[in-house]
Amino acid sequence: MVTDHPSVQTIWTWLDQVPDPEIPAISLVDLGIIRDVAWVDDTLEVTVTPTYSGCPATSIINLDVEAALREHGIQHLRLKRQLSPAWTTDWMTEKGRSKLEAYGIAPPQPSGGPKQCPRCKSPHLERISQFGSTPCKAQWRCTDCLEPFDYFKCH
Amino acid sequence: MTQPQFEFLTRLGDNTLVLGHRVSEWCGHAPVLEEDIALANTALDLIGQTQLWLGLAGEVEGKGRDADTLAFHRDVWDFRSLLLVEQPNGDFGQTMMRQFLFDAWHSNYLAQLMDSSDSRIAAIAEKSTKEVTYHLERSSDTVIGLGDGTEESHVRMQKALDRLWPFVGEMFVSDEVDAAMVAEGIAPDPASLRGEFDTLVNNVLTAATLTRPQDDFAHKGGKTGGRHTEHLGHMLTQMQWLQRAYPDASW
Numbered sequence: 001m002v003t004d005h006p007s008v009q010t011i012w013t014w015l016d017q018v019p020d021p022e023i024p025a026i027s028l029v030d031l032g033i034i035r036d037v038a039w040v041d042d043t044l045e046v047t048v049t050p051t052y053s054g055c056p057a058t059s060i061i062n063l064d065v066e067a068a069l070r071e072h073g074i075q076h077l078r079l080k081r082q083l084s085p086a087w088t089t090d091w092m093t094e095k096g097r098s099k100l101e102a103y104g105i106a107p108p109q110p111s112g113g114p115k116q117c118p119r120c121k122s123p124h125l126e127r128i129s130q131f132g133s134t135p136c137k138a139q140w141r142c143t144d145c146l147e148p149f150d151y152f153k154c155h
Numbered sequence: 156m157t158q159p160q161f162e163f164l165t166r167l168g169d170n171t172l173v174l175g176h177r178v179s180e181w182c183g184h185a186p187v188l189e190e191d192i193a194l195a196n197t198a199l200d201l202i203g204q205t206q207l208w209l210g211l212a213g214e215v216e217g218k219g220r221d222a223d224t225l226a227f228h229r230d231v232w233d234f235r236s237l238l239l240v241e242q243p244n245g246d247f248g249q250t251m252m253r254q255f256l257f258d259a260w261h262s263n264y265l266a267q268l269m270d271s272s273d274s275r276i277a278a279i280a281e282k283s284t285k286e287v288t289y290h291l292e293r294s295s296d297t298v299i300g301l302g303d304g305t306e307e308s309h310v311r312m313q314k315a316l317d318r319l320w321p322f323v324g325e326m327f328v329s330d331e332v333d334a335a336m337v338a339e340g341i342a343p344d345p346a347s348l349r350g351e352f353d354t355l356v357n358n359v360l361t362a363a364t365l366t367r368p369q370d371d372f373a374h375k376g377g378k379t380g381g382r383h384t385e386h387l388g389h390m391l392t393q394m395q396w397l398q399r400a401y402p403d404a405s406w
Contacts, residue, residue, distance in 0.1 A: 050203075050282070052199070052200060052203060052286060053200060053203030053204050053206070053207055053282050053283060053286065054199040054200050054201070054202050054203020054204070054206075055199075055203065056199075083207070083278040083279060083281065083282045084274075084277065084278035084281050084282070085281070086278075086281045086282045086285055128189055129189035129190075129192060129193055130193060130289070130292070130293050131189070131192050131193040131196040131197075131293075132192065132196075133192070135196050135199060135200065139189065139192075153289075155285055
């Protein structure tokens with residue numbers, strides 16, 4: 001068989017250009033939800049894991065992945081859902097973390113709370129709510145600049 | 156008994172479906188915006204878990220029913236949810252007490268299911284357990300905050316606990332479906348989880364300055380589908396309204 005389809009490496013770079021539908025500052029690859037890209041004969045198999053089981057963005061994400069890859073000429077595509085191992089924010093890329101912070105969302109920390117205010121960088125913070133505008137976020141406030149901000153929950 | 160694994164999976168999926176719907180009834184009505192968002196997010200997690208459980212139930216059953224068909228095309232007597240989760244929201248305190256009692260059982264049950272001999276069930280449990288751990292953290296904090304809060308909030312939380320306690324026992328009743336799951340290494344015996352539940356609940360209730368009811372009388376009939384409380388039927392008329400009026404309507 002002639003292997004004239006694009007390399008897996010190339011496909012990863014394409015997927016890294018697909019923004020998360022809810023937080024467009026980062027890509028799906030940054031988010032760590034693309035678990036595998038592989039060619040099975042002539043079919044490209046992309047393994048995606050959901051962030052939260054009820055996240056409404058999940059179906060949009062699958063649509064966006066499909067649309068992006070079709071645009072690059074991929075004809076035979078299969079999206080696989082993988083639940084285990086369950087998605088963790090540890091899979092978020094360093095690039096994704098800094099982009100989140102630049103966008104005004106404090107990136108996840110192992111301590112369970114944000115390290116600093118994404119705006120004024122103060123470490124003096126208080127939690128407003130364990131939940132936020134999307135399942136993956138919580139609401140915090142800086143007690144120095146007094147700005148409320150989103151924190152991407154450690155999951 | 157037909158297909159014990161299907162029965163078992165509908166129990167899991169119906170619990171999260173019914174509670175998810177109940178909690179979603181708060182959307183736009185919660186006491187403060189942050190709580191409104193928290194409740195809606197909790198409901199969303201539960202509905203997401205429902206899709207996984209009922210999706211697998213339909214697959215195991217093999218009759219072409221998917222999660223939506225199971226959720227919207229069954230009537231009260233086919234639901235296998237615990238009586239606790241169909242209880243009305245009451246005030247915010249009662250909603251959070253119901254959530255706490257359920258989370259305390261659910262988190263422990265899911266932790267055990269992660270070792271299920273069925274890898275599909277173990278995977279859903281692994282996914283759900285992260286979300287439910289977070290729910291438990293919030294519901295425990297809220298029960299403690301309101302129980303050990305003002306005179307008014309304390310009275311209301313004690314009332315909620317007394318009102319809901321008779322529905323706790325059903326979570327730990329084992330029947331032949333459970334026995335079949337235990338035999339195949341699919342799920343733990345619910346009765347074996349009571350000790351850990353009691354420890355957790357006692358700790359939180361003590362911190363909340365609430366008194367655990369003495370009487371352990373338990374209403375039963377939800378998880379077997381034998382007899383639900385009146386509330387489930389009323390809830391389904393709302394939840395299933397669209398599919399009842401326009402069967403198989405889709406977006």
